[in-house]
Amino acid sequence: MKQTDLFKEVLLLALLILPMVYLGAIWNSLPEIIPTNFNLNGVPDRAGDKSEFLLLMIFLFFTNGLLYFLFRYIPRPGEDDTTEADVIAHVRAYYAIRFRIHIYLAVFTSMIIYLVSIGRELFLEKWVFAGVGILIVLIGFYLRRLEPNNFVGVRTPWTLKDDGIWKETHRMASLLWIFVGIGIIVGGIFLTVVSGVFLFIFAAGALAALPYIYSYRQYYKTQG
Numbered sequence: 001m002k003q004t005d006l007f008k009e010v011l012l013l014a015l016l017i018l019p020m021v022y023l024g025a026i027w028n029s030l031p032e033i034i035p036t037n038f039n040l041n042g043v044p045d046r047a048g049d050k051s052e053f054l055l056l057m058i059f060l061f062f063t064n065g066l067l068y069f070l071f072r073y074i075p076r077p078g079e080d081d082t083t084e085a086d087v088i089a090h091v092r093a094y095y096a097i098r099f100r101i102h103i104y105l106a107v108f109t110s111m112i113i114y115l116v117s118i119g120r121e122l123f124l125e126k127w128v129f130a131g132v133g134i135l136i137v138l139i140g141f142y143l144r145r146l147e148p149n150n151f152v153g154v155r156t157p158w159t160l161k162d163d164g165i166w167k168e169t170h171r172m173a174s175l176l177w178i179f180v181g182i183g184i185i186v187g188g189i190f191l192t193v194v195s196g197v198f199l200f201i202f203a204a205g206a207l208a209a210l211p212y213i214y215s216y217r218q219y220y221k222t223q224g
Contacts, residue, residue, distance in 0.1 A: 008095055009072070015102040016064050019109035023057055026117050053116060056128050057109065059197050063132055064105045066204060071098050071152070094151040097142075104135060129188020129196050133181045136207075140177030143170050154211040158219035165218045173211040180207055 032050055071094070108131045146153045148166045153159070154173050159166040180203045187199050 005091070005095075012068060012098060012102055015099075015106040016061075016068055018106050019064075019113060020057070020061055022110055023054075023113050026113070030117060031119075055194070055197065057113070059200065060105065060109045060112075060128060060132070063200070064102060064109070067101055067105075068098075070208070071101075090149050090151045097152055101135065101139075126188050129200075130185050132200065133183075133185035133188065136181030136184060137178050138181075140174050140181060143177060144174035146170055154215060156212055156215045158215045162219065162222065165215055165222070168218055169211055169215040172214050173207075176210055177207060 027050075030050055030053070112128060112131075143153065148159070148163050150160065153166075154169050156169070159169050184196075184200060184203060188196050191199060
């Protein structure tokens with residue numbers, strides 16, 4: 001990235017850490033026991049301590065950080081086949097996508113913290129997993145329409161060499177992200193916090209590894 005992008009990276013990092021700074025500022029004022037689920041009569045039927053809530057917030061912070069590093073450390077555009085106008089257009093689109101993702105997570109995480117601080121903990125963990133799952137589903141729909149570029153998407157050596165492999169890989173990745181996102185939403189309804197976090201860690205590994213493996217197989221299939 002050009003040095004002129006440093007300011008934008010600082011803004012993205014600020015969005016990354018802002019919810020945790022907010023949580024740290026009000027941590028001592030939060031109740032020791034936090035209801036996380038209520039029955040139809042509005043009576044809490046499940047509660048957890050502050051450490052369980054902290055685990056949920058670390059989960060959201062990890063999600064935000066993972067997406068930051070996935071988008072931040074990317075290949076540079078090839079000088080031989082990328083014009084300056086293409087680079088400028090891709091950089092603008094690249095940052096627009098990143099800002100949307102990080103603003104969504106920063107606002108969503110801060111809203112969860114605020115609701116807990118004022119005693120509105122209704123279906124807490126379900127909202128957390130639903131929010132992350134919805135984001136993953138939205139990214140999945142976006143991947144299907146993504147044209148070949150060096151900035152955003154499944155940028156493996158094989159997708160960058162062949163536009164056909166790019167399209168096939170992103171079609172597969174789109175379905176993968178959509179179904180994984182739906183799985184996280186559904187899993188968040190039935191699983192405990194700890195189980196849900198482990199589900200997400202497994203899902204994150206699948207989202208990163210499977211498209212990479214798929215593009216490799218597609219490339220060597222075309223080589224005969």
